[in-house]
Each structure stands twice: as structure tokens, then as C-alpha cells.
Amino acid sequence: MKRTVYFILTLLFVLGFGSTSAQTAALIPPQLAGIFEAPGFITSAGQTSDAAIVKVLVNTRLKLNFGYDIAAKPQAVSGAKTLVLVLGASNKGLGAAGLSIEQETERVKAVLALAKSEHMRIIAMHTGGTARRGESSNAIIALCVPHADVAIVVEGGNNDGFFTDLCAKEKVPLVMVPSIAEAGNVLKGLMAK
């Protein structure tokens, strides 16, 4: 009896683990799996504090050891092969960085131009909910997404279909994930082994 219970528990664990991995794999567009290379660099587009959460996710949890600067200038990003742009305008973040939204937009444009000139691949991520996405956020998202190779969005941030419409229009693959943790798994799946 005891042995049967152990067997069932082990089977459930294996199936559960296996199905989570399979779910993550199913989310990743096959043509993108494993094509993003290290070194990577994380910065925000709009000074959202979500960038710091992505940094912890990528570096502490997934041990990918990406560079990070929430307000990186182009020269800091130079040399990376993958750029992760965490999208979202935050008044608090802009205030803390001493930037206006116009200055931040110019910084993001410069980073995008550098990324393009160095043929970096770009992952656009949005991990905040729709409530954290105002007019300024939408503008900066619309600026970045057309340059991205893929957009990873936590479902709550696309309740209004904003990302669905934008990605369809710009022909950018959209990966919707249920949680920030799952966004990390997808990101790991995109990286070359």
C-alpha cells in the first residue's frame, strides 16, 4: 500500500514537472527557440521598476548573468548580443532617474539605434498589469515593439488586447504568459544553450 502511494506521488511529480516544461516549450515560437545569445543586457524603456524584477528573475533565479542598468546609455549596452527591454513608463521611476518622458524617449531611441547597428536581438517584456499601463507607457511600448524579435507579456497587461493588436500589426511574435516566473522560463527557452 505504502509503495503504491509513493509510486503515484512520484508519477504525479514527474508528470507535473514534465507538463510544466512542455507548457513553457509550447509557448515559445519554434523559430525563436535557442536563437538568442549571451551576453545579454537588461534595461527599461520608461523607467518602470519592473526592470529590476526582471533583473532578479534573469540573474538570481535563472543565473543568466545579464548586464543591468535601468537607465542605461547606449555605450553601456554596446557589446551585448541580446537586449531585454522592460516596457512601462513610471512617473516615480522617471522622477528617481531625474528624467522627463521626452528625455527617456530619446534615451530609448538611442539604445534601439545602437542595438540595430550592432545587430542585437531584442526581447521586449511587459510584466505589469493593464492598470500600470497609461498613455505614456503605451507610447513607449509602441516605440519599442516594432524593433523587437519577440514580445513576452504577462497576461494581465494585455486585458485590452493592446499587445495583440500591436504585435499583429508589426508582425512581432507575441508570447503571453500567466506569471512573471513563467516569463523567465520562456526567456530561458529563447536563449541558446
Next chain:
Amino acid sequence: MMKTKMHGERESTGNQHRWLGGFSKILLAIGLLFFVLSPSVFAADTIKPEVTARNGMVASAQPLASAAGLEILMAGGNAVDAAVASAFALGVVEPNATGLGGEGMMVIYLADKKVTTSIDYRSMAPLADMSKVKFPPDGHVSVAVPGTVAGLCLALEKYGTMSLAQVMAPAIRYARNGFIVSDTLASTIKDRFDPISKNDALLAILAPEGLPLEAGQIIRNPDLATTLEKIAAGGPDVFYKGEIADAIAEDMAKNGGYITKADLAAYTAIEREPVRGTYRGYEIISAPPPVGGLSVIEMLNILENFDLASEQPLSPRNVHLMAEAMKRGFADNSAFIGDPAYTKVPVAGLLDKEYARQRVKEIDPAKMTPAVKAGTPPEHPSTTHLSVVDKNGNMVALTQTISSFWGACVAVPGTGIILNNEMQNWSSKGPNSYAPGKRMRTTIAPTIIAQDGRPFVTMGTPGAGRIISTMVILAVNLLDYHMGVQEAIESPRFYARDTEKNLSIEARVPKETQDWLKSIGYSIKEYPDFDLFFGGAQAIVVDLETGIMHGGADPRRDGAVFGF
């Protein structure tokens, strides 16, 4: 009543004709007329119910903190016992805003002696010379010597009836067993996650599995439970001279901070005489310098010269007059208020009714003043809140803070204590300029209001620069418009500073009012309907005829009122 309003409106439109022109402006004037004559916009239901009780009541920014105070009242403790219990509990369950690493100020009314007093437990600059240091917004250098433990212990020792162990028991329980993360708390973690993620000890509390805690998850702080137990057993010396002082000093030394054991040992809470004024016959008793009660009274002194009750609470004229009063109060706050041990604060001058009348003469009822200068008061010889009332009529208004949410984003390893970032609050010059050992100015203003010598309101709010303006709005809502306490707390807020044209408002301020304010020079900065930017007020109002307590808590935060 209606006749009075119509008369007020006719005067107002008469003024407008001088500067309004064109058809659209006439339409605006007609819109305003309809607005001022319409039934009160506040007659509607409140989001949270007003709570009533007879034997004791606690209103705080977090339900578990209110429950802690109620538990103490029901066990026979007085208002001071309950306030201290709630304050320690708030440090656990609202750790983004307050805690052992922070500071505060409380105003106490003792019913048997019929006296009010206040306890200043503002934080203090370290004794080392930091005059060449640029104070950052986070990290160890931004930390000032905390006052919370000294202040709460002094209040309990002098005016409480229970032991530290008794009143700290709920806080210890919450820290050890944990509690559910609210949307508000989760949001504050995300908002400052960048600096939070740089401090391993804080990250271990707020992101135990690597990612920030989300709403609905349980947050526990067992190290803080142990620290609280040590203080409960050994008193404040454990914190200021014993092993907790050792832990703080060691972490500071390792990370370039300035606080030493000598700084902690030198800290004392100070009992001060509250500042007092009157507003339409009511006595206003508030927290003295270096905090903001004086400015609340000064603004009310200015407003006393206008018949606010003759118009709707959010009528264009009333919002304009209140914004102009705020501008003058803030200008004087910046110019005159600082640590009284280091600067001579003209308390009596700023409270002078004639001085307020001089300031009133500067106000144009039909034009915004873009930049207000400090006045010349006559010479005379001189970020969470909770309110508690007990069955004997004792009252406490207590406001605590760690400055920014999550303070310095530094936790002291092994103690669970999150430290303040008060050192960012110095001014470059004037009465609030830095000096070693000095207490920096802040806007906190816990306040008690009395009628004929009988206190019946205890109120306060967090909200950084908005504290003073919100306190004035609360007083006017209660005393001029006779709103219920919950209604007064929920009514739309606005905020104007002396140095700018901006008028920050919640979006519920009627569009007609906003349009008129724009037309006289304000630049409107609109916030959502209920926004944390404007603070999270808590208040209790006692009906002096029936003795029934009415409590209100702010939906802008996780506020809760409990009574029995």
C-alpha cells in the same frame, strides 16, 4: 441655505465678468452656477462604512494593526496602551511605511487630567560631521538615527497602564505567523524593487523566492519577531544600547553608513507642548515643530476669514481659496520651521490671527498666485497614522514614518528591521539645514480638535508633502461642511504648493471647478479618483452629546476602523 449659496454665486460670477469673455466662458459660468446650486456631491454613499462604537475605537492604516489596538482596549488598556500596540503592529503589517527603523510624533489627550501633550520621536542626524555628504535617496548613508522604539516606550511608560510585553504581543504574533500581502503592499514592493533588490537582507524578506511577493501571498518576518521579543523583555535599551544597537552599528560600518552605537545611545524621545490654535471656535491641538501642525493651524487661520460653508465643498471659489491658503502655509513652513533646538521658530507669530489676516489680503479671489513668498510673522516670545479613543475619553493621534516607502531599502541583517531614509529631508539652507544631531523637519501633523475644552476629534494622515493640505481639507470638511467622518476622509483631495502653478487634484473634483481653476491660472495635474499620493487619513469623531464614537479609514490605503 440655498439662498445663501445663490448669493455667494452671484458675487462670484460678478467677478468673473471682468476677466471672462466670449461665449464659451459664458457657458462655463452657467455650468458653474448649476454646479454650485446642485445638491451636494457628497451626499452619496461612502466606499467604506462609517464605524460606530461606545467603549473604544482604533483607526489605522491596516486592519491587523487596528485589531491589535482593539485587543488591548478590550483587555482593559487605555488609549495610549492601544496606540502603542497598534503602532508596533503597524511596523510589522505596514512595513513599507513605518517600523522600528523609523520615527514619528504623537499627540495625547489625558481625560482625567484634562491635558494634552505630545511626544517627539523624530529621527536625528548622526553625530559625525556629514556636512560634505550628498544625501542619497536610499542606502546606508540615507539613514537617520531611528526614534520609534524610544517614543513608543516613553509614551507607554508615562501614560500607559500595561507592560511592553502585553502591548507588543500582537506585533510579535503577526511577525512570526505572517499575514497576507495586500494589493497596496505588493504595489509598493514593485515600485521600489530596484533599490530593494540591492540589499540582500531586505530581499530575503520581500522576495524570499527571488521574485517580489504578490498580493495574496503570506509575508513573514521571524527575525523581526525575535527583535520585538527582545525589546518586550529588555525595554528600549536593548535597541539603543544592547545587541540590536550592535547589529545596526555593525551593518552601518560594513556598508559605509554613519550611525554608530554612540549615536543610538544618545537618542532620546522628547515630550513637547503641542501647538494650539482655534478655528471657528474649535480648539486645534497639533504636533509642534519640527513637524507640520503649526502649518495646519496657520492655513486654517487664513481660511477662517472666508465663509466656506456658503458654497459647495468643491466649488471653484472654495478650492481656489484653500489652494491659496495652502500656498502661504507651505511658504512659511519652508521659511521658518526646523528643529527648535537649533532654530528659533516664530510659533506665536505664525499662529497669530492678525498675521493670517495680513496673508488674506494677498489673496485675489479671481486669480492664482503663481509663486508665494514667506511672510513676516510678528515677533513673539517662542507616514502612517493611527487614531485611538478609549471609553474614558483619552485620545491619541499618532503619525509614524520611515520617510519614503521602504525607507532606505536597507534591512539590518538578523533583526528584520527596515531602516528609514530621513537624511534626504534636509534643506540646502534655512531652518531645516543639516547639522549633526539635529532633527529634520517633516510635514507630519497628528491633530486633536476640541470644543469647549472637550476633545472630540483625533485625526491624521501620511502623505509626505500632502499631509498638511490633507489635514486642512479634513478639518474644513468636518467643521465647515459638517460631513460625517468617513465622508470627510473620502471626499476628493487637492494640493497646491507655494512654488508652483500646479494644482494636484483627484479626478473626482468636478470638471466645472477644474475648468474655472485653469481659467484663473492653475495648471491642473490630475490623479486617479482615489490616489495614495494624497495620503491615507484615519480619524475618530466623538459625539459629545451621546458619547458615540464614529471612525473613518481611508480607502486610498488599506485603512480599517474597529470599535466595541
